[in-house]
Amino acid sequence: MLSFGEALAYATKQAMEHDARVFAYGEGINDPGGFFGSTAGLKEAFSEARCFDVPNSEDALMGFGIGASLMGYRPLFVNLRVEFLMLAMNQLVNHAARLPAMSGYQYTIPLTVRAIVGKSWGQAAQHSSALHSMFANIPDLQVVVPSSVEDAPRLLLASILSDAPTVFIEIKSLYDCKALVHLPIEPLPLGKAHVVRQGSDITCVAISDMVGFAQRVSEQLVADGIEAEVLDLRSLAPLDSAAILNSVSKTKRLAVFDIGWEPFGLAAEVARIVSTSAYHRLDAPLLSIARRHEHTPASCFLEEQHYANEEHAANSIRALVRG
Amino acid sequence: MALTNLPQQLLRDLHEKMFLIRAVEERIKVEYASRRIRGPVHLSIGQEAAAVGVLHACRQSDVCVSTHRNHAHYLAKGGSLAGMVDELFGLDTGCCKGYGGSMHLMDLNANLILSSAILAGSIPIASGIAFALKNEGTKRVCIGFLGDGATDEGVFFETLNLAALMKLPLLFVVENNAISTMTTFSKRQAVPDVVGKAERFGVRGMTVDGNDVLSVYHAAQDILQGMRQTHEPFVLETVTDRLCAHVGPIVYPSGIGADDTLQSRWMREPMLILNEKLRSEFPDQLDASLARERNLRESVDQVFIRGAQRFDADALRLQLPAAPPAQDVRRV
Incomplete structure (x- = not known):
């Protein structure tokens, strides 16, 4: 049995083992809590070179991921609350989503952005909004919304392996769930209900x-x-x-x-x-x-x-x- | 540095690149009137020395990112002229296959991999590129061009901090023309001191005369040589003048820029300064220099004429694909 967070950490670990170009970064990513367990053990397994803490600069960090993507990396940018992506919308919308088209589709941006929706427990207006529709309105931006412990790691693996920029939206309520997860994780096809x-x-x-x-x-x-x-x-x-x-x-x-x-x-x-x-x-x-x-x-x-x-x-x- | 010690070849190369860019942009002015170029064009006239000086000092394998005002960077980095002209004409043979236009020129073969028309948009992306280059273990660097206008944006300071913290091989070239669209630097920043601010973030910097291509070239050579050893970021401020309006092939509007006149700017523009040096150092090369300019202008004209012919013949046949070829792509 794995928790939601453990399942995501497992999928990330598997992606990083599979492909040396995958790296993870985020504000407080290596804190003891490890993003509710979803990034726990990555630093130990892959060193801080591939799982690193960063300054509180969402706009710059989104651009950083885009730049690394353009050079062939597959970055995973982890955000504790989806509202903080509002600080990085210029890079996410004007750049991550648009650069492939602006280049005449000569390159891709294989960047995955994880963001958590903090549902209930008094999270209030700025820690619990669901902004998926806003993202889904943008051409060429993938938006993934997992519903279970079984699906989430399979969809996360698919997102990281995908060549398109992807926003991966996790609702905090799912972090309380546990389930049997088949290992190794098999990626699910994106766009299949x-x-x-x-x-x-x-x-x-x-x-x-x-x-x-x-x-x-x-x-x-x-x-x-x-x-x-x-x-x-x-x-x-x-x-x-x-x-x-x-x-x-x-x-x-x-x-x-x-x-x-x-x-x-x-x-x-x-x-x-x-x-x-x-x-x-x-x-x-x-x-x-x-x-x-x-x-x-x-x-x-x-x-x-x-x-x-x-x-x-x-x-x-x-x-x-x-x- | 005494000019007499300069290799003649260097001056010749710099002159060739400077003149090519100027000739292309002068031709854009003409072609714009024919309505074959439809879209905003931000001319670099007056600011070419920063592009040519820095990019002549760098290596082909160094990666460059640019802005809406990218023509000079694109050509100085070795971007395909035909690819640029066809892109301006909106043809599928353009460097962005007609999807980018003037503001988004790029050429993967030349390692100029993006131009963003959002002010400061390419700045943080450059940090990710520099991170990748550092991880490679080679001595390649990333060069990001921006104007003084982009230094108003918070992401510039976020990125300076990130680059200093992570020790990224990232050279920012700030072309300080002291104006953003029509608002002067002193009206936008209480302390309009680019290098001073960069240094407080832990990024070394220096200021050069951005109208003197030789000064820029020598500064960039030293900086890049150092960066390949230290892998640390650097900010090079090039003080220059924009001789055209912010956008469009129109003359500089009068009454803008406050403390000097357009005429005085034309008296210190980079082509003039370079030609003066050529004349005084190698007077016997004057004929050769003029011949070079004639040839360049002719070849530029030919590329524009071919593009115009294709525009007239093909424009109606170009179609969007049924769906964007999202997966059928290659990476840098």
Whole structure:
């Protein structure tokens, strides 16, 4: 059994063993906690030359990773909170994502950027926002959103081995999970969704820890005779549109479970995909399950109301399916 | 250094590169009017000595990054002229296959691997390149060009710190033309002292006359030689003048720059200074020098004429690929 953090550390170690051009860096990467265990043991295994602490300079550090990428390295830039990537957006968006195109695709930027979304425990507005939709809007930037201890190391390995710049978004709630992980880690193909639960009554498209949320909601619905299909997208860019359309063509109903905000978010994108396809008419309105469109409050009483609620989601699906 | 001790060949080479860049940019002015070049062009006229002096002193294997004002760096580093001209015309034979344009010139064969049009954008990237070069165990260095405008940006100071801390073989060449678009240096920084600031971060630096290609060349030679031993960063400030407007092939707007006139700048421009030296040191070479200029101008014209012909014939046939060839790529 490995924890989420241990599984990520294992995948990183395997990538670094596999390819001498892989190195990891981040603010406090070699602290005793080791990014909740996800970078633990790397310095010991590969020396500080390949796993090193850095100044608090996100903008420069993102550019640093791009420069090393241009020279053939495969850097892994680890960030404790996704909000700190806002300090590096010029390098991430204007450079990492765009340089391959600006060069006429003469080179690639095989840079992987890990970032953690700190969900709950009073993390408040600046330590718990989910910014994946913002990243997924940018051409040529891969966005990976793992949902489980089993998938995360396989997707991380795939991200590091991939030639495109990748933002790898981990939600802190998953760090409490443990699971049996098959070793050595086999990379998963990016852009392939995973049917984690089969069903015929409604398609639940989900990402990150909302996959587990959707699974638990689906189990509640069994007693009502409702069989939900849960589709884990695994990555937002590339996005497995075919898997969404395939499932919807069977169920004719659709619910989208997002870790982020609704406006211009995952539900909006899934709705675009389904509604612009002439052959996939829904029998019911699309149901969107997401956090409230507000900045996360710190208070545990308010925080509970901010995030989506399983009971409420189950009731909404019941109402939708019964028409 | 007494000029009489200079090898004639060095002056000839510097003159050739300086004149090539000037001739190309003068031709861009002409071609812009024909509307075959569509897009912002940031001319280097007046600032060529920094590019030629530093990049003539470096090795082909040294890696260079540049900015929106990259024409001089690109050509001085040995970038393909045809690749540049075709890129300006938006052709798929351009150095960025038509995806980059004037502001993003690059040539992997010449090791000028990117030009960013975001102010200070290429600065931190240069640190990652320098890290890779240091890890290689060779004596290659990374050279990053920037203007004084980019030294307003925080990432310049972040990168100075990173480069000093990690002891990266990174040479920043700050072309200080004392103006950013139309805002003078003294209106932007309380202490407009590039080298002084770099030194406080632990990065050595020096200032040279950026209009005198020989001064720049000799300074760069010493600096690069030292850097190949120490692997440590350096900031070379070249004090120079921009003789055109920030963007577009138009003349410098009047009333900008405050303390001197455009005329006085043209009296100390780098081609003039270099030609004076050639004339005084090697008067017998005057005919040869003029002949060289004629030949260069002719060959530049030929490249532009071929590009223009292709533009007229092919422009309508160019198509975007169905999907960007994201995986079908090669690395530097």
